[in-house]
Amino acid sequence: MEHTSGRHRDKVRASVADALAPLFDGARVMVGGFGLCGNAEALIAGVVAHGARDLHLISNNAGNLGKGLAQWLRAGIVKKVTCTYLGNNDDLHAARESGAVELEVIPQGTFVERIRAAGAGIPAFYTPTGVGTVVAEGKETRAFGGRTYLLEEALSADFALIRCHRADPFGNARFWRTARNFSPLMAMAAKTTIAEADELVALGAIDPDDVHLPGIFVHRVVEVREHEDPFEYRRVRARP
Amino acid sequence: MEHTSGRHRDKVRASVADALAPLFDGARVMVGGFGLCGNAEALIAGVVAHGARDLHLISNNAGNLGKGLAQWLRAGIVKKVTCTYLGNNDDLHAARESGAVELEVIPQGTFVERIRAAGAGIPAFYTPTGVGTVVAEGKETRAFGGRTYLLEEALSADFALIRCHRADPFGNARFWRTARNFSPLMAMAAKTTIAEADELVALGAIDPDDVHLPGIFVHRVVEVREHEDPFEYRRVRARP
Amino acid sequence: MSWDKQQMAARAAREIAPGSIVNLGIGLPTLVADYLPDDAGVWFHSENGLLGMGPFPYEGDEDPQLINAGKETVTVVAGGSTFDSATSFAMIRGGHVDLAILGAMQVAMNGDLANWWIPGGKMMGIGGAMDLASGAKRILVLTQHVTKDGEPKLVRACDYPLTAKGCVHRVITELGVLDVAGDAFTLVELAPGVSEAELAAKTGAPLRTR
Amino acid sequence: MSWDKQQMAARAAREIAPGSIVNLGIGLPTLVADYLPDDAGVWFHSENGLLGMGPFPYEGDEDPQLINAGKETVTVVAGGSTFDSATSFAMIRGGHVDLAILGAMQVAMNGDLANWWIPGGKMMGIGGAMDLASGAKRILVLTQHVTKDGEPKLVRACDYPLTAKGCVHRVITELGVLDVAGDAFTLVELAPGVSEAELAAKTGAPLRTR
Numbered sequence: 001m002e003h004t005s006g007r008h009r010d011k012v013r014a015s016v017a018d019a020l021a022p023l024f025d026g027a028r029v030m031v032g033g034f035g036l037c038g039n040a041e042a043l044i045a046g047v048v049a050h051g052a053r054d055l056h057l058i059s060n061n062a063g064n065l066g067k068g069l070a071q072w073l074r075a076g077i078v079k080k081v082t083c084t085y086l087g088n089n090d091d092l093h094a095a096r097e098s099g100a101v102e103l104e105v106i107p108q109g110t111f112v113e114r115i116r117a118a119g120a121g122i123p124a125f126y127t128p129t130g131v132g133t134v135v136a137e138g139k140e141t142r143a144f145g146g147r148t149y150l151l152e153e154a155l156s157a158d159f160a161l162i163r164c165h166r167a168d169p170f171g172n173a174r175f176w177r178t179a180r181n182f183s184p185l186m187a188m189a190a191k192t193t194i195a196e197a198d199e200l201v202a203l204g205a206i207d208p209d210d211v212h213l214p215g216i217f218v219h220r221v222v223e224v225r226e227h228e229d230p231f232e233y234r235r236v237r238a239r240p
Numbered sequence: 241m242e243h244t245s246g247r248h249r250d251k252v253r254a255s256v257a258d259a260l261a262p263l264f265d266g267a268r269v270m271v272g273g274f275g276l277c278g279n280a281e282a283l284i285a286g287v288v289a290h291g292a293r294d295l296h297l298i299s300n301n302a303g304n305l306g307k308g309l310a311q312w313l314r315a316g317i318v319k320k321v322t323c324t325y326l327g328n329n330d331d332l333h334a335a336r337e338s339g340a341v342e343l344e345v346i347p348q349g350t351f352v353e354r355i356r357a358a359g360a361g362i363p364a365f366y367t368p369t370g371v372g373t374v375v376a377e378g379k380e381t382r383a384f385g386g387r388t389y390l391l392e393e394a395l396s397a398d399f400a401l402i403r404c405h406r407a408d409p410f411g412n413a414r415f416w417r418t419a420r421n422f423s424p425l426m427a428m429a430a431k432t433t434i435a436e437a438d439e440l441v442a443l444g445a446i447d448p449d450d451v452h453l454p455g456i457f458v459h460r461v462v463e464v465r466e467h468e469d470p471f472e473y474r475r476v477r478a479r480p
Numbered sequence: 481m482s483w484d485k486q487q488m489a490a491r492a493a494r495e496i497a498p499g500s501i502v503n504l505g506i507g508l509p510t511l512v513a514d515y516l517p518d519d520a521g522v523w524f525h526s527e528n529g530l531l532g533m534g535p536f537p538y539e540g541d542e543d544p545q546l547i548n549a550g551k552e553t554v555t556v557v558a559g560g561s562t563f564d565s566a567t568s569f570a571m572i573r574g575g576h577v578d579l580a581i582l583g584a585m586q587v588a589m590n591g592d593l594a595n596w597w598i599p600g601g602k603m604m605g606i607g608g609a610m611d612l613a614s615g616a617k618r619i620l621v622l623t624q625h626v627t628k629d630g631e632p633k634l635v636r637a638c639d640y641p642l643t644a645k646g647c648v649h650r651v652i653t654e655l656g657v658l659d660v661a662g663d664a665f666t667l668v669e670l671a672p673g674v675s676e677a678e679l680a681a682k683t684g685a686p687l688r689t690r
Numbered sequence: 691m692s693w694d695k696q697q698m699a700a701r702a703a704r705e706i707a708p709g710s711i712v713n714l715g716i717g718l719p720t721l722v723a724d725y726l727p728d729d730a731g732v733w734f735h736s737e738n739g740l741l742g743m744g745p746f747p748y749e750g751d752e753d754p755q756l757i758n759a760g761k762e763t764v765t766v767v768a769g770g771s772t773f774d775s776a777t778s779f780a781m782i783r784g785g786h787v788d789l790a791i792l793g794a795m796q797v798a799m800n801g802d803l804a805n806w807w808i809p810g811g812k813m814m815g816i817g818g819a820m821d822l823a824s825g826a827k828r829i830l831v832l833t834q835h836v837t838k839d840g841e842p843k844l845v846r847a848c849d850y851p852l853t854a855k856g857c858v859h860r861v862i863t864e865l866g867v868l869d870v871a872g873d874a875f876t877l878v879e880l881a882p883g884v885s886e887a888e889l890a891a892k893t894g895a896p897l898r899t900r
Contacts, residue, residue, distance in 0.1 A: 006710030006788055009731035034528040034565075035551040037544060064551075085605035087551075093602065105603070108527065109569030109611030113362070116566045120776075121783030121825060122353070123384035125365035129573065129611045132592075132645035144363035144393065153384065170733070170742075170769040177449065177562050178529050179545040184564045188784060204768030209417065210450060211771035212564075214741050216711055216733070216786050229544040232551040236539040246500030246578055249521035274738040274775075275761040277754060304761075325815035327761075333812065345813070348737065349779030349821030356776045360566075361573030361615055369783065369821045372802075372855035410523070410532075410559040417772050418739050419755040424774045428574060444558030451561035452774075454531050456501055456523070456576050469754040472761040476749040 032183030118156035119188025160190035167197035171218025256286035272423030358396035359428020400430035407437035411458025481673025500578035532560020580616035594640035613644035625653035632684030691883025710788035742770025790826035804850035823854035835863035842894030
């Protein structure tokens with residue numbers, strides 16, 4: 001009988017470098033965050049330091065303003081990007097135009113549903129989004145109840161790098177406000193999920209009903225207390 | 241320009257009867273709960289009082305011990321049951337054997353994923369569950385990545401009756417422990433979702449990060465403070 | 481004459497039924513929120529995972545982890561909720577969002593919408609546009625009537641890559657309000673000082689007046 | 691000789707790697723939890739929406755809204771979490787549960803499992819059985835070696851309606867431990883006092899000894 005230890009103990013890593021140790025060249029890496037909101041800042045920087053190359057980055061935006069995942073583009077460690085929106089991410093526009101990076105742009109709802117599907121063991125599903133558009137090119141369509149839908153397949157990854165507000169040693173995690181976005185789904189879809197927690201709390205400190213992401217979907221946890229958390233578009237109104 | 245009022249205001253109903261007023265004969269009705277755990281007890285009893293008949297009940301178990309949804313079977317108001325498990329629900333066994341009720345039994349994971357799909361605008365998906373079994377009869381199979389999967393279609397309803405621990409007037413809801421089960425998904429999949437809350441709290445009393453079920457999926461809320469909450473199998477251990 | 485942007489937004493706000501769930505696209509549509517009465521009971525959805533989006537924060541209250549889909553700092557109202565992106569797009573794709581107010585590059589008389597890319601121009605990406613256009617129960621387009629070069633944006637058929645087919649119900653421009661009618665646009669309302677002749681001249685498809 | 695139920699459960703507990711996620715089926719498999727060391731770092735998943743299931747509650751502490759998939763009152767350990775059924779079955783179907791220990795009516799030498807219905811008998815339903823059998827990374831069956839009528843439960847091919855095809859990896863009975871090997875069962879371990887001949891005689895398929 002084999003008695004290999006499972007992955008669900010001793011998840012807490014002392015350093016970002018330790019947490020990222022299993023990363024490898026050519027890996028498919030999902031990174032949570034909506035633009036710069038909810039980025040695993042230390043893990044993102046740590047990947048550049050790690051030295052892994054030829055990464056397939058799967059993330060909504062791939063950074064902006066030279067920050068976040070734009071660092072990966074500048075470091076030349078990305079061979080392909082699957083995202084939904086470039087916006088003013090000049091590094092991504094430049095990497096695409098130079099041919100340095102292969103770019104795949106897909107609708108955001110399809111993007112996250114494909115990721116959830118991978119995590120949930122659903123190999124493919126039908127969606128109305130993209131029917132009759134360039135997104136449908138080369139894809140199978142099918143009618144259900146008189147409406148046409150596209151067949152979309154699951155999108156998985158080798159690693160997911162996520163940022164959470166609080167995590168416990170099992171990897172149970174909570175997110176703050178709109179920093180949650182894609183992270184819980186990416187955690188489900190990756191073979192190895194590495195969580196960067198603003199605060200590591202004791203087992204039991206998060207009430208069972210208050211866990212946003214159960215630790216079954218998290219494999220490595222590193223506490224990182226300081227974050228830049230840059231504003232992408234800081235808008236305010238005058239106090240009355 | 242039409243100026244009809246939307247459904248997302250004035251959701252709080254003064255009585256169970258008021259909350260159930262739109263119910264109609266022949267409706268497809270989803271009811272949350274795993275066995276008797278997490279049942280909307282007052283709404284379930286209220287449906288019998290309402291008088292609607294020929295209901296298509298979509299629920300994991302359809303009651304047990306004569307309680308919960310077994311009351312519907314005894315009242316003869318159900319024409320079809322879609323569930324996953326009968327167990328010792330004698331009322332359901334009897335209704336099935338007498339032919340009084342058409343019974344459809346499906347795997348639990350497929351049951352809830354079909355319900356989620358309906359709520360999420362996904363008309364159909366592929367799943368590995370049931371391949372090579374009676375569940376696959378008459379269904380399309382397809383290979384992805386060398387494994388065979390079944391095509392399963394979305395399962396929607398006219399009404400969902402759910403029980404929650406706390407709700408606010410917009411219908412934002414929280415559940416207690418394992419009483420959550422199917423309810424958040426059923427709320428997404430029904431045209432009209434009616435929530436029975438142990439406690440109605442003020443708008444803003446539930447932190448945005450702590451909402452289990454956003455009010456967009458809830459249309460009517462009624463506060464019911466008293467519940468029987470019967471034990472189905474009460475197991476305890478001796479204190480040391 | 482015609483409407484300015486604020487007047488367009490005010491007119492669009494009148495399209496919002498009390499008690500509905502509304503998603504406002506980036507740009508001009510975001511102005512609409514300012515023209516709703518406080519008691520409208522309208523809930524704003526932002527596809528990055530927020531329902532019950534409030535106005536921009538007071539200076540000093542801004543939170544970099546509380547943003548809208550345009551990545552601008554926002555607030556959350558009492559009764560608001562945050563959730564993951566799969567849940568957010570389930571709301572959209574599942575038809576739970578009553579109304580999406582979107583910008584447009586082109587709208588065709590059959591309701592086809594093009595609003596994500598003009599070939600040859602900078603490709604900003606798709607984001608949530610396709611999901612919103614195909615998923616929301618009703619699509620209202622808020623746009624200038626013609627391009628900066630004077631070309632009609634309301635056309636017989638879209639030249640630009642589509643966002644979704646046959647999704648648009650109504651268009652509000654600085655010149656008026658029009659409905660898509662399959663083989664034409666139908667005039668619903670003229671902005672002050674705008675003639676039917678002017679509207680017809682600036683519309684790249686047949687215009688039907690009631 | 692042979693193993694009693696407690697010994698079977700203890701033997702099954704040795705199949706559980708430290709730090710793994712385990713789902714225990716209704717009945718005999720639920721006994722397995724009692725034989726794990728406290729520091730095993732094993733997390734029990736219950737498909738009704740609970741990870742980190744603990745033992746039965748002390749009398750007076752039972753909560754009707756905190757149950758396992760057998761609808762028995764349970765507890766939740768520190769670090770446990772509750773979630774909806776779609777998430778729970780995503781864990782199962784998505785391959786996140788390392789091991790499921792299930793009962794069986796029949797197991798075939800190719801790994802086919804029948805454990806939900808004997809035609810002619812009371813049809814209890816499917817519940818989570820098919821999802822667990824096809825979704826968990828490893829399936830361990832814990833069962834008596836023969837039926838009450840003395841018929842083998844380990845067979846060449848299942849007569850009863852299948853739960854899932856080719857899903858079982860290992861079987862533990864009161865007589866020993868066997869692996870499925872396609873064209874036979876392979877003997878892994880004999881219970882004390884059980885001979886290979888007895889095991890072979892009570893197994894309805896070829897038995898390969900190492």
